[in-house]
Amino acid sequence: MTSDEPSNESRPPCQQAARGFWSEAWRRFRSRKLSMAALGFVLFLVLVATFAPAIAGTKPVICRYKGTIYVPCLAYFDRTLEPVIFAKDKFRGTYPANLAEKDPESWAIWPLVFQDPYRSVRDNEWPGEPANPARDQGAPSSRNLFGTDQYGVDVFAKMVHGTTVALLVGFVSMGLAGTIGITIGATAGYCGGWVDMLASRLIEVVMCIPTLVLILALVAFVDKPSIWKTMAIIGLTGWTGIARLARAEFLRLRSSEFVMAARAAGAGPLRIMARHILPNALAPVLVPITFGIASAILIESSLSFLGFGPPPPSVSWGSLLNDARSNLQMWWLVVFPGVAIFLTVLSYNLVGEGLQEATDPRLREARK
Amino acid sequence: MPTSPPSDEPLLSIDRLVTAFHTQAGRVPAVDGVSLSVAKGRTLGLVGESGCGKSVTAMSILGLVASPGRIESGSIRLATDGEPVELVGMPERRLRQIRGGKVGMIFQEPMTSLNPVFTIGDQVAEAVRLHRRVSRAEARARALEMLRLVRIGDPEQRIDEYPHQLSGGMRQRVMIAMALACEPSLVIADEPTTALDVTIQAQILELLSDLRQRLGTAILLITHDLGVVAETCDDVAVMYAGKIVEQASADELFANPLHPYTIGLLAARPESARSGAGQRLTTIPGAVPPPQHFPSGCRFHPRCSYLKEPRCSAEMPELREITPGHFVRCHEAGQLEASC
Numbered sequence: 001m002t003s004d005e006p007s008n009e010s011r012p013p014c015q016q017a018a019r020g021f022w023s024e025a026w027r028r029f030r031s032r033k034l035s036m037a038a039l040g041f042v043l044f045l046v047l048v049a050t051f052a053p054a055i056a057g058t059k060p061v062i063c064r065y066k067g068t069i070y071v072p073c074l075a076y077f078d079r080t081l082e083p084v085i086f087a088k089d090k091f092r093g094t095y096p097a098n099l100a101e102k103d104p105e106s107w108a109i110w111p112l113v114f115q116d117p118y119r120s121v122r123d124n125e126w127p128g129e130p131a132n133p134a135r136d137q138g139a140p141s142s143r144n145l146f147g148t149d150q151y152g153v154d155v156f157a158k159m160v161h162g163t164t165v166a167l168l169v170g171f172v173s174m175g176l177a178g179t180i181g182i183t184i185g186a187t188a189g190y191c192g193g194w195v196d197m198l199a200s201r202l203i204e205v206v207m208c209i210p211t212l213v214l215i216l217a218l219v220a221f222v223d224k225p226s227i228w229k230t231m232a233i234i235g236l237t238g239w240t241g242i243a244r245l246a247r248a249e250f251l252r253l254r255s256s257e258f259v260m261a262a263r264a265a266g267a268g269p270l271r272i273m274a275r276h277i278l279p280n281a282l283a284p285v286l287v288p289i290t291f292g293i294a295s296a297i298l299i300e301s302s303l304s305f306l307g308f309g310p311p312p313p314s315v316s317w318g319s320l321l322n323d324a325r326s327n328l329q330m331w332w333l334v335v336f337p338g339v340a341i342f343l344t345v346l347s348y349n350l351v352g353e354g355l356q357e358a359t360d361p362r363l364r365e366a367r368k
Numbered sequence: 369m370p371t372s373p374p375s376d377e378p379l380l381s382i383d384r385l386v387t388a389f390h391t392q393a394g395r396v397p398a399v400d401g402v403s404l405s406v407a408k409g410r411t412l413g414l415v416g417e418s419g420c421g422k423s424v425t426a427m428s429i430l431g432l433v434a435s436p437g438r439i440e441s442g443s444i445r446l447a448t449d450g451e452p453v454e455l456v457g458m459p460e461r462r463l464r465q466i467r468g469g470k471v472g473m474i475f476q477e478p479m480t481s482l483n484p485v486f487t488i489g490d491q492v493a494e495a496v497r498l499h500r501r502v503s504r505a506e507a508r509a510r511a512l513e514m515l516r517l518v519r520i521g522d523p524e525q526r527i528d529e530y531p532h533q534l535s536g537g538m539r540q541r542v543m544i545a546m547a548l549a550c551e552p553s554l555v556i557a558d559e560p561t562t563a564l565d566v567t568i569q570a571q572i573l574e575l576l577s578d579l580r581q582r583l584g585t586a587i588l589l590i591t592h593d594l595g596v597v598a599e600t601c602d603d604v605a606v607m608y609a610g611k612i613v614e615q616a617s618a619d620e621l622f623a624n625p626l627h628p629y630t631i632g633l634l635a636a637r638p639e640s641a642r643s644g645a646g647q648r649l650t651t652i653p654g655a656v657p658p659p660q661h662f663p664s665g666c667r668f669h670p671r672c673s674y675l676k677e678p679r680c681s682a683e684m685p686e687l688r689e690i691t692p693g694h695f696v697r698c699h700e701a702g703q704l705e706a707s708c
Contacts, residue, residue: 021485021530192435255434257480264430264475265546266468266498275494279485 025283028358035354038347045344049163052076056113056157058121060095063108073111076161093119096126113154115144117161117315120152140332147332149323155336158315162337165316166344169231169300170293176235178242178289182278185246185285190254190273199247207240211299219308227310230303234296241288249281283359290352294345301341317341378405378447379586380429380554385442385456387421387428389659396659398424398437400610403687406554406603408447411580411587413601413618415594415633419656421610422590426556429588430471431455431463446470446554469499472547472585476559478539482531488515488542489527495549514545518575537568541575548579555580558590573600594637598622606630609656609667612687616694626696628672666699674700 029035053073054061061073065085072095075082091098096114099106114126123131131152132138138148138155146155188199215233219225253259254277262276303309304318305325317337324333387399399421406412414422427433429444444455448470455466467473475481482491492511496502502510508527515523518541531539540560547555557576561569577600580587589601597604597618604621606614606629614627625631632652654671657663663670669680679699687697696702 257475257477258483260432261473261475261481261543261546262483263432264467264473265495266464266466267494268464276483280483 021279021283025355025358029354032354032357035350035357038350038354041343041347042351045163045167045347048160049167052160052164054111056115056117056154056160057111058093058095058114058116058125060099060108060110063095063099063106065099065106066103067105076117094122094125097124113145113156113160115154115157117153117157120148121154136327136330138330138332146336147330149320149333150327150330155320155332158320159317159336159340162315162317162320165227165300165310165314166297166341168227169234170296170348172228172231173234173238173296174289174292176232177239177292178285180236181239181242182246182285184239185243185248186250186273186278186281188243189247189250189252190269190277192251192254196247196251199243203240203243203247206237209237211237212302215299215303216306216308219303225308225311227314227316230300230310231296234299238292238296242285242292245288246281246285249284250277253277253280283355286359287352287356290348290355294348294352297341297345297348379408380447380588381405381445381452382425382429383443383445385425385428385444386440387424387433387437388440389437391436393660397440397610397662398659399428400659400662401442402607402610402612404605404612404615406586406588408553409580409584409586410602411577411589411600413597413604414588414590414607415592415597415604416607417592417656419658420607421659422592422607423558425607426473426558426588426590429455429556430467430473431458431460432467448553465499468495468547468552469550470552470554472550472552472555474540474543474547474555474557474560476562478536478543478563481543482539484531487528487530488534492542492545492549495546499550510549511545514549515542517548517579518542518545520545536564537572540564540568540572544572544575544579548583548585551583552585554586554588556588556590559592560589561596562591562593569596570599576600594633606633609662610659611667611697612695613668613697614695615687620691620694624691624694626690626694626701627668627698628674628700629668632671632673666697676700 048055053059053076057073057076059072059075059082061071063070063072070083070085072082072086086095089098089102095108099108114129115121115132120132120134121129125131129143132144132148132154134148134152135150138144138152140147144154144156146159148154149158184199184202188196211234214237215230218233219230222229250273259272259276262272267276300309300316301318301321304316305321307322309316309319309322317340320333320337324330324337327333382402382404385399385402386397388395388397390396402421402425404412404414404425414425416422424433424437428439433439439456442456445452446455446466448466455463458466482488486494489508489511492514493504493507496507496510512523512527515527520526520538520541526534531542534542544560560576561572564572573596576587579585587600589596591597601618604616604618605612606621606627608629614621614625614630621630622634625634629652632650635650636652638649652671657667657670663681665679665681665683666672666685669675672680676699683699685697685699687695688701689695690702
């Protein structure tokens with residue numbers, strides 16, 4: 001009777017193509033224009049951060065010098081990547097004149113904007129161009145798009161190179177917070193009992209610590225403050241919300257039927273947590289991570305604004321704001337970094353909200 | 369009714385199993401001294417109303433009783449490779465090899481028993497890879513073979529679909545494929561057809577008995593539906609309030625029910641001969657008492673229509689063998705008029 005399955009049992013008519021949960025969520029996310037624009041802006045920032053030395057800098061992107069091809073712009077990522085030959089030939093960081101003078105055969109591809117994030121461009125460094133204006137003379141112009149600070153350093157170049165810090169702070173600290181939060185939340189939710197008790201109290205204790213004050217205390221304590229230490233502190237204190245959500249999800253899914261089925265099939269606890277529950281719990285947990293990235297960027301900016309940011313060689317948007325504090329008549333030092341921080345935080349919040357809408361099962365059911 | 373040669377050697381034997389939950393209200397014995405045995409390749413139906421301890425018995429076999437509950441005494445022995453091993457008190461690591469490997473489990477709710485984020489092929493393949501050292505490709509091939517075995521149409525395409533794309537009956541077939549993937553010698557089916565509509569129920573039951581005959585798997589079928597038992601089971605055990613009240617072969621039980629509870633259950637079936645067209649269905653008055661409020665004496669006595677005081681409310685009857693192979697827990701068994 002049942003040797004050939006009747007087709008009416010087999011396929012609900014509403015679903016034709018094979019669609020997983022994530023492709024379904026992506027489809028819903030895409031339909032939200034604002035969230036897509038925000039995601040686009042974040043991707044744009046990633047591109048800017050990746051190609052920062054090619055956008056603004058005083059070192060050639062690629063050049064040919066004495067018969068060899070070099071990529072001097074990598075020095076902006078790590079100073080040791082600068083080819084030794086330029087130091088030996090006494091370039092002293094000034095490429096255009098030196099290249100032409102010491103090897104007439106040489107050629108170079110230059111960054112889009114010839115400005116340095118760490119120093120002022122000197123007179124005639126780029127043939128025919130005057131030095132950057134300093135003090136309060138550096139209002140935005142065609143040469144200095146976002147103006148210059150009181151030392152004549154180009155604000156546009158600083159901001160382009162500061163994008164890396166803004167993005168890294170978000171991703172690294174929330175990557176750390178996410179790992180800690182999911183691990184602790186998952187263990188608490190899945191094991192229950194005294195483990196849950198202990199983890200929940202730990203979450204509450206950490207939650208009570210005001211992050212900014214802790215960071216200020218630690219910065220005062222640590223010998224060599226660096227951007228990585230700031231990220232670590234933000235990550236180590238910012239996992240509580242993630243842990244709470246992960247705990248709730250694991251608690252809910254632990255007693256679900258498919259977990260019972262997996263246990264009855266002989267799966268061990270680690271396997272059940274990582275393979276069966278985590279993919280189901282990930283969507284709600286991703287949302288606070290996205291919002292967390294936004295708040296991590298804000299925390300870093302606040303720290304830099306207060307002067308506890310990364311030490312001078314690295315630039316961040318917040319430290320630009322700090323410079324503006326004593327030069328309030330130079331409005332461009334406030335407006336451009338401020339707008340950049342605002343847009344970035346707004347974008348992450350919009351992405352998070354879109355993610356929430358796209359993955360929340362209740363909202364999803366309501367749409368159907 | 370399917371028949372298979374009776375085998376003397378039991379595959380699973382449960383002896384005086386007690387599983388109790390320790391709640392704030394005190395100790396709650398959900399399973400109270402249950403003894404059962406399932407022979408190789410046979411189907412035992414475990415019947416009873418909701419809340420009488422059927423599912424807890426099944427979970428006890430797999431060592432999956434949830435936290436406030438635990439097995440307090442008794443023994444569960446499973447013959448693996450001819451050698452009976454004790455499952456009660458077995459370390460978790462070895463129990464995991466039993467689960468899925470030697471004993472498969474089919475759940476009541478096919479809608480929620482499959483993980484929504486994985487394709488059905490992945491889930492069947494995982495069941496294989498949990499117990500066998502095979503490559504991904506081999507596991508997938510085995511999954512395909514299993515899907516074909518449980519008669520899922522177009523398995524090459526279906527293997528990459530997600531549970532939400534399948535109907536309830538299809539999902540239950542996938543669950544059966546998962547339970548049978550490692551060729552267990554016993555399958556516990558906990559109300560496998562309750563959540564399905566009647567036509568699909570019949571297909572699933574037929575599939576189960578067909579697979580049992582083909583693979584030689586014994587089945588412990590837990591159900592509250594005597595119709596299902598009549599169609600599929602060789603032997604029947606009737607459970608009431610944590611205890612077995614009657615046990616016999618299916619033919620014997622349906623022809624000659626001896627316990628008042630069984631008689632009541634049979635009479636309450638719509639297809640029962642006594643309630644012809646136009647007649648009201650007979651019911652058993654009352655409900656199964658919750659374990660913390662089990663009555664004294666025979667636990668069925670407050671609902672029994674053959675009540676003989678004071679003995680029934682004072683003394684717990686023993687499970688007695690009335691005719692060969694037919695066990696009943698009733699003081700009056702054998703003396704009852706078979707009509708009511």
